Amino acid sequence: MRILVMGGTWFLGRAVVNGALARGWEVTTFTRGRSGVPVAGAVAVHGDREQPSDLTALAAHGPWDAVVDTSASELAPRTVLDGAKVLAPQAQRYVYISTVSAYRGWPDEPLSVESEVLDGPPDADADYGRLPPDWTGPDYYYGRQKAGAERAVLAAFADRASVLRPGVILGPGEYVGRLPWWLRRAERGGAILAPGGPARTIQPADVRDVAQFALDQAAESGLQIHNVTAPLGRETWGGFLDACLRTTGSTGRLVWAPDEVLLNAGVQQWTELPLWRTHAGAWAVDSSTAFAAGFRSRPLVETVADTWAWLQQGNLPVPHPRWAEHGIDPAKETSILEKVS
Template structure:
């Protein structure tokens, strides 16, 4: 399709999203390859990358989806904006685009696995329940729930089913990243740690310095999604850093080094954090005790060409991005991150009294 439309030689793709973080990284990667890129979003946040054809609209609107489909055809669609959308919205979009694009690349999450975060994971393991036509209410966490976000996993699993039911397994690429970090990160996990390192003093370091972690750079996920958009066929890949390559100690050490090295890491055992009721994943970003959180097998993706840059490079580039005065797109999830200074001091004092 793309080479016959009289535009830029090569692929012609549609990016749903494209204004910030992963979507913007996908757009930049595709443009760097000389591809023609159309973006579809509401145009309310982020900054559009020069050189793209912009179609503004709401993916929850049947009329807007029909207007979008009329702008095709495309060789592939890459969906980077489904994180906050229920499966039925993904299903409606997939149906609207099925006749005007060759294949669908859906960026999902490892949270779709029924075993996350308690068990090591690999492609083929059982998934969360989540019908393709589910609405936003489906699978909500119980009131007061402090465990893993089952609602998010169920919703994304339903989104995957919506894509595969519409395009078929032979035209659907599903990419399941874990934690995505890097410049423009809107959740704010890495920026929070960098700012905490910048403040210095005694820093609450969670669990063990030797704990393996597997965050992945946003640009690497984007590159892999663009790679798949070019390939006929379909499949499923986890997309995380190699198990055991990085540790919480090396990560926090890199944050300290970038921020000037004025802080002192004080490692607090998991059981102490649990005793103090510290909220996993948010109050101390990237900390979780489940055995499978950082035990995600992504070997098939590596065999398919997925690569992960050093975590230190991600930390450095994010620090430089922040130092240049940039700020991420505002997002409500960022408000839940980070432990308050007084609470941090209280826990560190309690640990000191135990020694």
């Protein structure tokens, strides 16, 4: 197999490249060359996806059996469409990494691949779906952009495409900072504010498992659309946080706070206590079609242990502003702990 990875130096893209090379595939990566270190063994092509001349130059390096697109999270659908059109004659297949945010019902209701996808035309620009500053209702901007990008890929590749919709992806190399924050908090010990209850389920997927499934899809045929999460009901908050304690050798003690206590204290969902969200559908994503197609999801305890080992080796993720968004101020945590202890 000969593949092109759009991205390839960060987190998921890097895992895709490493996985492809381990299979003996030939790999070309396309990045701007501004961050991350190219993976040894891959052909690195530098350019900007928003520059038509750079896309034309990239196409000259083809043909490929497949494109795996891991770097379109902040690109407008129109940019994805322009690139897909240029690459369509040079690639047999396109695997696009989207997100469950593309569904109209996320995170408020359970989801399957049959759930309604948000509006978002394939030629939309970056302003499509933006809301006025005083808007107080749901903000579907990101989801509409991703839904439009999905349609852009399908417009260019039709039934030669796979659209994968992960939820949260964790593992070695994570640049968002969710799992690393919990690991560092566990390491610090003491009374640790834990959200909700230990039996509540969660569904993060390991970056290496998502990468392997994307590569499997690169060798598939026909139109494929899959959610990509850990199985429903297998992982729990209690299991996750216990794994963080055991992995770090912590003597910390989990203190569980009900949702209403956290909400009344103004704790920001998703960020101050990373991964905590009260919405009914946040961790209710049916990925059964992916499992039927060969997706394998390792236990979350392995992801926790391997991420800690990665951090202990002195590794740092590619710098990203989202890292700073995660984690509760120690003084605020102490104030809430005093109410529930």
